[in-house]
Amino acid sequence: xxxxxxxxxxxxxxxxxxxxxxxxxxxxxxxxxxxxxxxxxxxxxxxxxxxxxxxxxxxxxxxxxxxxxxxxxxxxxxxxxxxxxxxxxxxxxxxxxxxxxxxxxxxxxxxxxxxxxxxxxxxxxxxxxxxxxxxxxxxxxxxxxxxxxxxxxxxxxxxxxxxxxxxxxxxxxxxxxxxxxxxxxxxxxxxxxxxxxxxxxxxxxxxxxxxxxxxxxxx
Numbered sequence: 001x002x003x004x005x006x007x008x009x010x011x012x013x014x015x016x017x018x019x020x021x022x023x024x025x026x027x028x029x030x031x032x033x034x035x036x037x038x039x040x041x042x043x044x045x046x047x048x049x050x051x052x053x054x055x056x057x058x059x060x061x062x063x064x065x066x067x068x069x070x071x072x073x074x075x076x077x078x079x080x081x082x083x084x085x086x087x088x089x090x091x092x093x094x095x096x097x098x099x100x101x102x103x104x105x106x107x108x109x110x111x112x113x114x115x116x117x118x119x120x121x122x123x124x125x126x127x128x129x130x131x132x133x134x135x136x137x138x139x140x141x142x143x144x145x146x147x148x149x150x151x152x153x154x155x156x157x158x159x160x161x162x163x164x165x166x167x168x169x170x171x172x173x174x175x176x177x178x179x180x181x182x183x184x185x186x187x188x189x190x191x192x193x194x195x196x197x198x199x200x201x202x203x204x205x206x207x208x209x210x211x212x213x214x215x216x217x218x219x
Contacts, residue, residue: 015046015048018050019137021055022132022135037083037085037089038089039052039067039105040104041106043136045069045072045106050068051067054067061120062117065113072104072105073104075095075105092105127140127143
């Protein structure tokens with residue numbers, strides 16, 4: 001498990017508002033398209049945290065998105081249920097067995113896509129990471145100095161769906177990964193429209209089981 005990045009000489013007297021979390025691109029695109037309105041985790045994220053910077057696992061291996069979030073919602077006795085307007089919300093409310101232990105829900109308020117994704121190579125060389133994030137780590141102050149999150153490409157905000165063709169939803173891909181991804185997209189196109197539609201219809205059914213892959217040790 002990689003260490004948190006070091007930041008020599010920095011002090012954290014103020015509450016830290018930004019964290020990095022690993023994510024598969026498949027899950028990330030559900031958030032980007034507004035199909036998933038809450039991010040579910042097994043652990044409590046400090047109330048001071050206002051933004052999640054999502055690190056996309058291999059073959060991307062970079063930080064590509066920043067999402068503003070609300071503080072954690074829980075499903076303890078007496079808690080208000082989540083609005084059932086996104087993937088996994090109903091299952092969370094009903095304590096579906098497949099969602100066992102995912103007891104914290106964070107509403108996604110907005111989605112920003114980085115103009116220049118931060119590659120794992122840069123994370124190591126410039127920002128002190130020892131390896132790919134495999135769980136929650138705080139964003140190093142140097143990244144916050146270098147990358148103004150609110151100056152990135154604003155994809156959407158809560159309650160506002162993307163209009164067709166309004167944005168290229170393809171995740172930014174580093175040059176060295178393009179051949180891999182082009183091959184993958186070629187195979188996807190061959191599947192045809194029928195299978196693509198079937199994937200969409202199956203997404204909600206699969207969401208809880210897919211949550212389990214969030215902890216996969218991918219770079």
